[in-house]
Amino acid sequence: MFKKLEGIYTAAKQAFKKNPNPGAAIKSVKTNVPDTKLKKLQAANKIATQRLKGAEAKLKQTNFEIANKAFKKDDKLTFARDKKKTESNTEAYKRIQKENTKTIKKFIAPKGFNKGGRVGLKGGSFPDLSGDGKTTFKDILIGRGVIKKGKKGKKTDTPIQKAVKKDKKKKVI
DSSP: OHHHHHHHHHHHHHHHSOOSOTTHHHHHSOOOOOOSHHHHHHHHHHHHHHHHHHHHHHHHHHHHHHHOGGGOBTTBOTTOOOOSOOOOHHHHHHHHHHHHHHHHHHHHSOTTOOOSSSTTOTTSSSOOOSSSSSOOHHHHHHHHTSBOSSSSSOBOOOHHHHHHHHHHHSOOO
16 A cells, blocks of 8 residues: 555656756657658658548548438538639738728717717808708808898998998098
């Protein structure tokens, strides 16, 4: 019994003991880089063999699903080919940029956000005063008091014009 406990104690001690050379395990594994022409061909052959095994497994699965209709998922084969065009890097970049600008605009300027002018007025700083549905130069003149709202064509005098008229009325002695 004592020997068993001693064995367990030494095994635990070895497991938790710090390794003085931690890189020794990594150094013991050699890299697999083929340097001769023969080794390169052997490595390529191994890769091709594994690809063939994968293709055979896919073929077996497809044949099994064709033979047993109950194992088909949503009436589609597991390894069905997609004939869709894959997205290129430039297309992906454009799509991502478009999505990013949309989300940034949502944070900066949400829907209904007035850009410039007096807040609450559709046409900017001057509302539609003429009643024609658009903010025009005429609306701006009405807003500034150059044209009176109800009368068409008749202009009121601006403050400068009024001052000039007053000067003309004064009699010079």
